[in-house]
Amino acid sequence: MESYKCCLCFTRKFLWSEAQPPADVRAAFDAHSEGGTQMTADQFRRFLAEAQGDAAVADVERVMEQALELRHRQLFHRKHFKPVFTLDDFHHYLFSEELNPPLRSQVHQDMTAPLSHYYIYTGHNSYLTGNQLSSDCSDVPIIKALQNGVRVIELDMWPNATKDNIDILHGRTLTSPVELIKCLRSIKEYAFSASPYPVIITLEDHLTPDLQAKVAEMVIETFGDMLYYPDSESPKEFLSPEALKKRIIISTKPPKEYLEAKNVKENDGDTKKVQESNEAWGMEVPDLQTELECSDKGHGRSLWLMHGFYKANGGCGYVKKPDFLLSTGSDNEVFDPKAILPVKKTLKVKVYMGDGWRMDFKKTHFDPYSPPDFYTREHAFEASPYPVIITLEDHLTPNLQAKVAKMLTKTFGNILYTPTLESLEIKEKEHEGQKVDEEAWSEEVSDHEAITNDHELNEHYQEEDPEEGNGKPPIKYKRLIAIAAKKMQGDLTEALKIDPHKVTRLSLSELALEKAASSHGTELIRFTQRNLLRIFPKGTRVTSSNYKPLLGWMHGAQMVALNMQGYGKPLWLVHGMFKANGGCGYVKKPDILLNDDPDQLFDPKATLPLLKTLKVRIYTGDGWRFDFHKSHFDTFSPPDFYARVGIAGVPVDTSTTMKQTKIINDCWMPVWDEEFEFELRVPELALLRIEVFEHDVSDQDDFAGQTCLPVWELRTGIRSVSLCDHKGRPLKSRRRTKNTAAAMTAGVAHLATAKLRRATFMASTPPPSQGRVYPSGGLLELIRSGVVRAIPPKDAAAALRTEGFRLLDVRPAWEHEKARVGGSLHVPFFVADTDPTPVTLLKKWVHFGYIGLWTGQHLTTINEQFLPQVEELVPDKEDKLLVACGEGLRSMIAVRVLHNGGYKNLGWLAGGFNRSGDGDFSEVQGTSKLQYATVGGVSYLFLQLLLLLKVIGKEN
Missing domain, CATH: 3.20.20.190 (Phosphatidylinositol (PI) phosphodiesterase)
Structure with missing residues (x-):
């Protein structure tokens, strides 16, 4: 259960549950567990080979142990019993980006070419x-x-x-x-x-x-x-x-x-040589001790080395020189530190942990806003x-x-x-x-x-x-x-x-x-x-x-x-x-x-044959609820996520527009379960783009994560994919097991084989109360794609006069009566809520106290007859309609409803009548100006007072 405060006194509650395995995961489990409730190591090995294409996995039991340890947060002891997967364990494995990534983590290409x-x-x-x-x-x-x-x-x-x-x-x-x-x-x-x-x-x-x-x-x-x-x-x-x-x-x-x-002349003294050498080398990079005592002389690495050296032999101040400095060879040769010497010993150092700084320093000594981030300097080659x-x-x-x-x-x-x-x-x-x-x-x-x-x-x-x-x-x-x-x-x-x-x-x-x-x-x-x-x-x-x-x-x-x-x-x-x-x-x-045959040089602009087809199925996503506050995306409800998928590659393969899933409303764990197909001419240069956004009705959609994956390296089967932020940094959830925002099965198959493997994304299933599913394509997306045209108020008159647009006013009746454009059509998208039930009456009372008294607005509800009423006034859905309201928000929703209802030539009055000037519309009727029609109640009295003071100021 998740609660959101709305209008100070109302609380909206949303139910959600832990993710359940999608249907494809259940089918894979049933098929390879032979209808049982548990999957053995041999059955899991067969699943990896047949469905995932991972026949080379050697120690399958160890993989299962790691999955069980990650999920249950405890060590698995093989000597007591053999590992088995339940359906939930199997689902958890597939959803783990650590255990089931879309790409191989090892270097596998030939690295011996120039x-x-x-x-x-x-x-x-x-x-x-x-x-x-x-x-x-x-x-x-x-x-x-x-x-x-x-x-x-x-x-x-x-x-x-x-x-x-x-x-x-x-x-x-x-x-x-x-x-x-x-x-x-x-x-x-x-x-x-x-x-x-x-x-x-x-x-x-x-x-x-x-x-x-x-x-x-x-x-x-x-x-x-x-x-x-x-x-x-x-x-x-x-x-x-x-x-x-x-x-x-x-x-x-x-x-x-x-x-x-020669930078140093032969007659220069040793002092000058040392000075120039120090200039070339520069000052020592300050680290912890030098920063702490930078005002004191006599500190630095040289002294640290001496301190360390004389810790030997009990710290008595005398350290016996090694034998090779005390002996001579058969020809009276002595030790030469510049000579190439054989390796005698190998020292391995493992840094485990550190403690004690909290007792020596103030909590804000290193970082004023968080505990310190310590690290040790290790050899440059340890990672690669x-x-x-x-x-x-x-x-x-x-x-x-x-x-x-x-x-x-x-x-x-x-x-x-x-x-x-x-x-x-x-x-x-x-x-x-x-x-x-x-x-x-x-x-x-x-x-x-x-x-x-x-x-x-x-x-x-x-x-x-x-x-x-x-x-x-x-x-x-x-x-x-x-x-x-x-x-x-x-x-x-x-x-x-x-x-x-x-x-x-x-x-x-x-x-x-x-x-x-x-x-x-x-x-x-x-x-x-x-x-x-x-x-x-x-x-x-x-x-x-x-x-x-x-x-x-x-x-x-x-x-x-x-x-x-x-x-x-x-x-x-x-x-x-x-x-x-x-x-x-x-x-x-x-x-x-790399083909150097003059007759077979690659030409990116040439017409290329279809080589492969990539199918991608996006199941679900999860993890945002651990990274963001519940009101990060929407103040009054859970977010409305949708995903976009596309290809970047040679021009003929590059997606002109990203393919989009439906929008899942009010859900932290969206389930899309949609499949997309991409035909590729040069898959060796194709990158799969995945982006997730949170849909906003009245503003630009919020960015929720992205990733790009090389198509030629995608592993087949169900895979888990981690998303990154806008700077390319991985999104890190507080719970490592739910770090991924999407899981993926990627498959590329030659068309000649007539066998296409699916590429899918997977995460969690929807909660019991998932809410309404809006059709894809918000207003901003419709405007960007050219389906809907945004027209500012200053250009509206020309569009009405010369381009054949008809103005559709969707404001409530009380705003329309105050000010309206002559000849416009009026169908309100919101109407007064006339429900006589006690709950509605209580809402009206609270609404009047907090909103109605000050703004003059009624408690409203959506006009369920909006689309039929528009169809009655404008039966030809090829007609051009310019949809307008007070501030542009209600008309946004109305445009989407009309678009989904089949109207093809729609315009949106950007910013609404509130952004219009006095001369933008020639025939304005009513008792108020168009830009002030949304103002009522006590606010209207203040507005009149301000306008009066403005007039007096001009006269004086």
């Missing part, structure tokens, strides 16, 4: 916390992106104010900078928290050669052995994600010339062994580039992938002068201009335009570049030529991609079979909005970069794409994009 054969999870301006013009730059968005599985991080490098260090910021804007070293450290720490595959850092380089040398030092010192160095300056083919597991890859444009630079790629936007001088390299090297240490020095020996070139490129930001801003030919398109070819000074950056900086970015020379045709002797990376803006797709579509696909193509948002997206990623994917672009700090449907599609392949951040491109 990088160019994969879509790579890519971020744009990864350091920005908000818009592109004035937000803060920080390492926090980088950390969040890496934790979400992003594999390509972009860093925009510029000299700092004193030109002696490197800042990360969006150049020539009001964004506040963050130090490069801080970003590098964060990348090292979180690079492999979600995936073991390589992280690519794309550098936008606006630095002098001296700063480039500094970048090199930072990179090498930060990443160390994590840094990948290419074996060749111009590799003929990229390595595979498998070969680059847990490696950091640097991608930027190589400087034109470089040499071995595959490489992480960091893309650096390099706008630095060679000096700052050197500092970046030093930061990267020191931060990432031995996990940074770096090429061998010998492979990069080239001839040195002498040039004079330096210049800083001024086009890095201006080229993006110009993206809104029309692009009409290849010459204009060339302006959009690349976002990165690095410092092209004639100074000579040190060899270290160029040695770090494992993926060389290509600087545009000539037109697009020239840029897309394939060099058989090397591979590269090219960048295009979203507008350049649109132009290139229409004029060079097949050349783009051929180019991306060996090389990398990065797409970035146009420069006018200053609010960090995003573009549709599918155009890039269908043309083979591996790095479709989006603003991860934003949200919206484009980002939902990216989240859905990279749920594939275990969510590792690398998704193998379909074979149709």
